[in-house]
Amino acid sequence: MSTRKLHPMTCPAAxxxxxxxxxxxxxxxxGQDAYGYTATNSVPYSYLDISGTGTSILSNADDGTATLSLxxxxxxxxxxxxxxxxSSNGLITxxxxxxxxxxxxxxxxxxxxxxxxxxxxxxxxxxxxxPGAGALSYQKLGIPGAQQFVLQWNNVHALNGPDxxxxxxxxxxxxNTILFxxxxxxxxxxxxxxxxxxxxxxxxxNAPSNGYRLQWCRNAGVLKDNLAIQFTPxxxxxxxxxxxxxxxxxxxFVFNRVTQxxxxxxxxxxxxxxxxxxxxxIVLTNLAAGVTAIGPTGxxxxxxxxxxxxxxxxxxxxxxxxxxxxxxxxxxxxxxAFVVATYSGSF
Amino acid sequence: MxxxxxxxxxxxxxxxxxxxxxxxxxxxxxxxxxxxxxGNNGGIYFQFNGGLDPDPASVSITNFAIGAxxxxxxxxxxxxxxxxxxSLDSLPLVIDNSAGNNDYLHFLTFGPTLLFQxxxxxxxxxxxxxxxxxxxxxxxxxGLTPVLTGDPNGFNGQISYDxxxxxxxxxxxxxxxxxxxxxxxxxxxxx
Numbered sequence: 001m002s003t004r005k006l007h008p009m010t011c012p013a014a015x016x017x018x019x020x021x022x023x024x025x026x027x028x029x030x031g032q033d034a035y036g037y038t039a040t041n042s043v044p045y046s047y048l049d050i051s052g053t054g055t056s057i058l059s060n061a062d063d064g065t066a067t068l069s070l071x072x073x074x075x076x077x078x079x080x081x082x083x084x085x086x087s088s089n090g091l092i093t094x095x096x097x098x099x100x101x102x103x104x105x106x107x108x109x110x111x112x113x114x115x116x117x118x119x120x121x122x123x124x125x126x127x128x129x130x131p132g133a134g135a136l137s138y139q140k141l142g143i144p145g146a147q148q149f150v151l152q153w154n155n156v157h158a159l160n161g162p163d164x165x166x167x168x169x170x171x172x173x174x175x176n177t178i179l180f181x182x183x184x185x186x187x188x189x190x191x192x193x194x195x196x197x198x199x200x201x202x203x204x205x206n207a208p209s210n211g212y213r214l215q216w217c218r219n220a221g222v223l224k225d226n227l228a229i230q231f232t233p234x235x236x237x238x239x240x241x242x243x244x245x246x247x248x249x250x251x252x253f254v255f256n257r258v259t260q261x262x263x264x265x266x267x268x269x270x271x272x273x274x275x276x277x278x279x280x281x282i283v284l285t286n287l288a289a290g291v292t293a294i295g296p297t298g299x300x301x302x303x304x305x306x307x308x309x310x311x312x313x314x315x316x317x318x319x320x321x322x323x324x325x326x327x328x329x330x331x332x333x334x335x336x337a338f339v340v341a342t343y344s345g346s347f
Numbered sequence: 348m349x350x351x352x353x354x355x356x357x358x359x360x361x362x363x364x365x366x367x368x369x370x371x372x373x374x375x376x377x378x379x380x381x382x383x384x385x386g387n388n389g390g391i392y393f394q395f396n397g398g399l400d401p402d403p404a405s406v407s408i409t410n411f412a413i414g415a416x417x418x419x420x421x422x423x424x425x426x427x428x429x430x431x432x433x434s435l436d437s438l439p440l441v442i443d444n445s446a447g448n449n450d451y452l453h454f455l456t457f458g459p460t461l462l463f464q465x466x467x468x469x470x471x472x473x474x475x476x477x478x479x480x481x482x483x484x485x486x487x488x489x490g491l492t493p494v495l496t497g498d499p500n501g502f503n504g505q506i507s508y509d510x511x512x513x514x515x516x517x518x519x520x521x522x523x524x525x526x527x528x529x530x531x532x533x534x535x536x537x538x
Contacts, residue, residue, distance in 0.1 A: 249510050250398035252480035255448040256500045257392075257491060262447070263500070264398055291447075333428060333448040337400065 034211030035077055035278075036234025037202065045228040047183045048170060051154045054137030057086075062129035064088045065097040071140040072147050072173040075233070076117055077204035077212050078279040078308045078346065079297050086136060086151055090122035090198065092169060095205075104199040107215040109208055117204045121169050121180040122153070122223075124198040130157040133164065147173040158192035165192075178202060178231040185223045194221035202231050206310070239281065239345035245272030248282075248340040253328065261294060262328040267321050268309065268342055275315035276344050281306050282324060284338040291336050294327040304338070371471045373514060373532040375506055376464050377483065380524035384457035384495065386416065388488040391435075391461070393451045394502075397444040398477025404469035405443040406481045410462065411435050417458025423490070427451040444479045452490050461485075464530065465506065473512055480507040485520075496520030 031038040058064045065087045073080040076094055085097035091113075093101075098113030104123045105112065112118045128135055134155030141148045149171040155164035166183040180200070191197045195217055204212035216222075216229055246268050253264040266284075270276050283306040284293060296305035307324045309316070316322055328336055395406045413419065425434050429446030433439055435453045442449050465481060484502040485494040493501035498519035504527050507515045518525040 248399070248476060250477040251509075252396045252398045252401070252477060252507060253447070254396060254480055254482060254500055254502075254505075255394060255450065257450075258501060262396075266399070330447050333446055335445075335447045336398075 031214050033214045037214050039214050039231045041229045043228050043230040045226045047181050048150050050137050050139040050150050050152050054139035056135040056137050058088050058128055059135035060129050061088045062127040063102055074171050075176040088128055089126050090124055092119040107201050107203040107213045112203050115205045119202050120199050122167050122198045125159045126156045133157050161187045161189040161192045163187040176233050180229040182223050182227045184225055195223040196221040237345040239343035242276050242344050243342045246342040247271045253336050262330050265323045265325050267323045269321040270316045270318050273318050275317045277315055280309040281343045283341040285341050286339045288334050288337040290332045292329045369471050372466050372468045374466045374530040376528045376530050378526045379461045381457045381461050382459040385459050387457050389457055390452055390454045390486040390490045392484045394482045395442040395444055395449050397479040400476040401444055401479050402469055402473050402475040404479050405441055407466045408440040408463050409438050410464045412462045414458035414460035417456050420454040423454050425453040478508040480505055
């Protein structure tokens with residue numbers, strides 16, 4: 001195991017402040033971020049080599065992406081995903097594929113491509129379209145309840161880089177932890193070697209403003225062969241119904257005749273005297289017959305569609321409001337009615 | 348008074364003067380320069396929808412005028428959904444927020460200008476969980492394709508009020524050709 005030292009050129013002052021306490025008590029830890037994710041390289045390195053057993057994709061691809069179904073629901077920054085998009089450029093996104101991920105970004109200061117949530121094990125302009133390059137392999141391992149989904153970049157090359165890189169991401173069912181493992185990141189090219197030109201970390205949408213990001217390093221050669229970095233979400237807290245402290249209002253629901261959909265927003269206001277801890281989720285219960293929600297965060301069986309309330313930071317302070325965009329199908333043009341239940345804590 | 352697309356005009360209506368219950372009205376004059384469409388066939392579309400549990404409300408459209416050589420078309424016939432009464436041929440056109448979608452489409456031939464007044468009326472005090480929004484849009488002769496706007500919902504302008512009775516007005520199309528100006532605001536006894 002190694003102790004990663006923060007590089008002053010790559011870690012803004014705010015991040016240094018955020019992480020200072022963690023470094024004092026835990027030399028090889030990082031975080032937590034505003035959501036509560038932490039990262040550490042004090043975990044065993046145990047490379048799961050699936051190059052011979054997994055399904056290979058993106059062979060010969062440069063700037064290629066592929067959408068993959070997840071074998072289990074994976075929760076990332078409060079949203080449970082059933083699919084992801086993997087890129088030859090050492091990047092994974094949720095909620096869609098990026099149009100352009102060839103140029104890396106500073107997760108602490110810039111939005112991610114398409115403002116999509118990202119896992120960046122080794123985000124750089126990488127390519128499989130190089131003689132002798134490999135492919136990206138993926139495979140589900142383990143038994144239901146404790147499955148792992150492995151995505152492995154095998155013999156991927158940096159642009160014009162002479163040597164191949166091998167690294168992988170392991171997503172773990174239930175714990176929703178994320179493991180980056182580096183088998184070979186010494187490329188023999190100073191611009192690539194050990195992550196010298198890569199962004200490594202995780203980030204949610206709107207990361208620069210909400211602080212939901214942990215950037216392990218950017219353009220700093222601090223990775224090494226046989227290294228593992230684990231990102232861990234905050235402990236799940238049982239959701240508490242806080243509806244009695246919430247006032248719910250909405251905008252008008254405007255009908256779009258082209259898409260035949262209704263759109264608007266729901267606003268919650270903390271009318272209590274104390275802050276409400278995030279994550280905060282609203283559930284639209286008793287939704288009027290024939291009305292269905294489009295694009296909710298998920299659906300609670302027997303309850304209705306739910307939405308993670310964005311932009312509330314760590315709490316919704318007394319008197320503070322937060323707004324969630326909503327969209328509906330309503331083919332009978334009935335009055336759109338529902339009862340909002342608000343929860344604090346993770347589902 | 349010209350209001351740019353992203354400049355929102357906020358007007359607190361006179362509803363707070365009404366006690367214990369009355370009918371508050373706020374009137375706007377809408378003017379659209381349609382000279383670039385003059386002579387073309389098209390349509391005008393109105394929509395008045397509430398949100399979650401809105402208070403009863405309606406909009407009344409009066410003083411509708413199209414500059415010559417424009418005129419309302421008899422065919423195709425006007426079409427409406429939800430709480431619609433009257434027509435542009437037989438003013439006032441009244442649209443309430445009783446259904447999920449309450450709208451009205453009337454075909455016409457554009458002239459250089461298009462004018463109308465809209466009175467937004469609701470009971471006071473407001474007790475619902477949402478306000479309502481009046482939206483209007485110009486269309487091509489298919490009655491659907493938006494004209495003179497890039498708004499994703501196809502509207503040229505909106506007049507909204509929230510649960511506190513605060514109005515927000517926005518032009519959504521070509522700001523240079525549209526104005527939405529307040530004319531009057533009053534609280535009167537509920538009819």
